[in-house]
Amino acid sequence: MRFGKEFVSQMIPEWQEAYIDYAYLKTILQDIQASRRVSDSDNQNSSTPSFARNLTRRYNRDALVSENHDIVVNTVTRDEEGLETTAYETTFLKAGEQGGDFEVTFFRNLDREFNKVISFYRLKVEKARTEALALNKQMDALIAFRHKVMDQNQKNPSVFDSVSVDINGLDSEAGSSSNCREHRVALEDVMRNDDTSNESILERIRMNKTREITPLSAIKTILKVHKQDELKFTRENLKEVEKRLQVAFIEFYQKLRHLKNYSFLNASAVSKIMKKYDKIAKRNAAKLYMDMVDRSYLSSSDEVHKLLLKVESTFIEHFSNSNRREGMSLLRPKINKERHLITFSTGFFFGCGVSLIVALFLIIHARNIMGTPGQRTYMETMFPLYRFFGFVVLHMDMYAANIYFWRRYRVNYSFIFGFKQGTELGYRHVLLLSFGLGTLSLCAVLLNLDMEMDAQTKDYRLVTELIPLFLLVLVIAIFLCPFHILYRSSRYFFLSVLFRCIAAPFYAVNLPDFFLGDQLTSQVQALRSLEFYICYYGFGDFRYRRRDTCTSNIGFRTFYFIVAVIPYWLRFLQCIRRMMEDKDLSHGYNAIKYLLTIVAACLRTAYTLNRGTTWNITAWVFSGVATFYGTYWDIVVDWGLLQRGCKNSFLRDKLLVPHKTVYYAAMVLNVLLRLVWLQTVLDLKFSFLHRETMVALLACLEIIRRGIWNFFRLENEHLNNVGRYRAFKTVPLPFNYEEDGDHDN
DSSP, X not given: OOHHHHHHHTSOGGGGGGSOOHHHHHHHXXXXXXXXXXXXXXXXXXXXXXXXXXXXXXXXXXHHHHHOOSEEEEEEEXXXXXXXXXXXXXXXXXXXXXXXXXXXXXXXXXXXXXXXXXXXXXXXXXXXXXXXXXXXXXXXXXXXXXXXXXXXXXXXXXXXXXXHHHXXXXXXXXXXXXXXXXXXXXXXXXXXXXXXHHHHHHHTEEEOOOOOOSHHHHHHHHTTOOOOOSOOOOHHXXXXXXXXXXXXXXXXXXXXXXXXXXXXXHHHHHXXXXXXXXXXXXXXXXXXXXXXXXXXXXXXXXXXXXXXXXXXXXXXXXXXXXXXXXXXXXXXXXOOOOOHHHHHHHHHHHHHHHHHHHHHHHHHHHTXXXXXXXXXXXXXXXXXXXXXXXXXXXXXXXXXXXXXXXXXXXXXXXXXXXXXXXXXXXXXXXXXXXXXHHHHHHHHHHXXXXXXXXXXXXXXXXXXXXXXXXXXXXXXXXXXOOSSOSOHHXXXXXXXXXXXXXXXXXXXXXXXXXXXXHHHHTOHHHHHHHHHHHHXXXXXXXXXXXXXXXTTOHHXXXXXXXXXXXXXXXXXXXXXXXXHHHOOHHHHXXXXXXXXXXXXXXXXXXXXXXXXXXXXXXXXXXXXXXXXXXXXIIXXXXXXXXXXXXXXXXXXXXXSSSOHHHHHHXXXXXXXXXXXXXXXXXXXXXXXXXXXXXXXXXXXXXXXXHHHHHHHHHHHHHHHHHHTXXXXXXXXXXXXXXXXXXXXX
């Protein structure tokens, strides 16, 4: 791999603007190379005899050796925001030569980029130093807290008791010697001093409050039932403190590793670009410039290295019982290795799925199922049950495509979603699960049809009708499986986010929560399929040759409305919660969008069930307003496009996808796919398509629209993080010292 590609691939995406612009410097080198070619061509075409040109070249080489340097690097002091900083300026000594202006431009830009890197690195090291001091104080508080808890627990002897035992042992071995007595007195003084020091620390700290993490705590906050702030020296609190501090140390260690990698990558980039410069310009400037780089703060400072060693020793001692292997396994992120088995299994299930689809069409054609009364009954009963899995598979395929393009364009989706390092799924893993579920569903469909058509199994009608239910139960069982198989961490992460979505008013809303809520709004028909599962098997229709009493049941029709509203209602509650917490009215405007969508969805559903001119007109009006509002919000707010005065017309200044037509096409598709509701109010019917088939196709179009929305929504979020250089999550610390003020860390 060329260095340029490797350099980009190892960048921290959120810090990419703080790295040396290696690609731009290479373009300047190309200009220098072009000017050199022109100069060489002019020399060859000149009237100077060949022996004179050779003498001139020899003279120039001798002059280069005698002068030794082509550049002079000066150290200057600048005043930036009241602080004196060191910067470097390079003077090119041969600017008068032909093409020298390009070389002057090269060094001017190289100096600017290098000074930018040093300033950024110095700032981050200063912040790391401040954070290290805070963590050091937290560790002092933890040690004091731990000793206090151990002293109060009679079942677990304290560290001081174990020291006393050692002292008694020394006395029994040495008798009543004066040396042992003096040693014991000295140790007792040390213990008393430590005890006094721990007490003084505990008097100056209090536990930081955490954000509401349970519905009960949220209700207490609403009712203004405040928790006590005093320290409670219990084992439960100790475990909570240790857990939070462990996370803080791991996150801090990752910051230090990224800083170290940042320093190494930029120094390597300078070295590479200077070697290219010497080769193209036929100069001898790389050694002198790299000597300056080696003396600069970027390369000479060892603070980050010392902090890394300090964090490792502290973490291993206090969080892994001095087990270095265990401690380092926690500190260093696990790297997901692409296994050939995943690729093979994905291709295998894909091939099986395609074969089963072909077999399904052949069976339908061979047995002439289309157009029969049995086919219409099947579409009204069995098809709504099986299409649920089709919706899930399509959504997973779109998510896999999102992951592929996020990785391709370096969108840090794992950081944005808050995935634990080493547990995030790649697009191959998602495709494996998707194709596996698709293959399983198609097998169930074929088994169902075959058992119905086969005379030997036709008597087992009850078993045939229960196949979709068996499949659903199997999928739910796999999803809830507690064993470390089939990506348990990802399954449990999804379940936890889903639970927070359902309990939207009682939980603080993070990006994964409202992102999943938006996905649910595109799966309304899948939720209605689940409702049909409950009705079809709960009311016992499957026992009576596929009798469908659900659609005529008033309870089912009522819940048909409610199910369509639930996802939008949850998003509405999330927006209200965010508006109350952040004091930001934009979340309130977003809530209006979902409220309009709720009204429009209810009116369209009412028109579908009841018909009538009044329902049609009201459905038209509210659906049009909701579509316009939602489209504007998608493109302008969620995607950040249609900005005024930007260099990319009707887009935004920063784009990750190099082809602008992709953004224009995405905007047009978003508008068109948001208009699928027109089929409902226009009452479009196709003789060759069953009504349930039309509903499924429209639902698939909405899922595809959501998949497109996902990519640009996360791209915009990533660019916001890049603008603020936000590459790490903020970890709240467990303790707060009185001298640090009353605010929580």
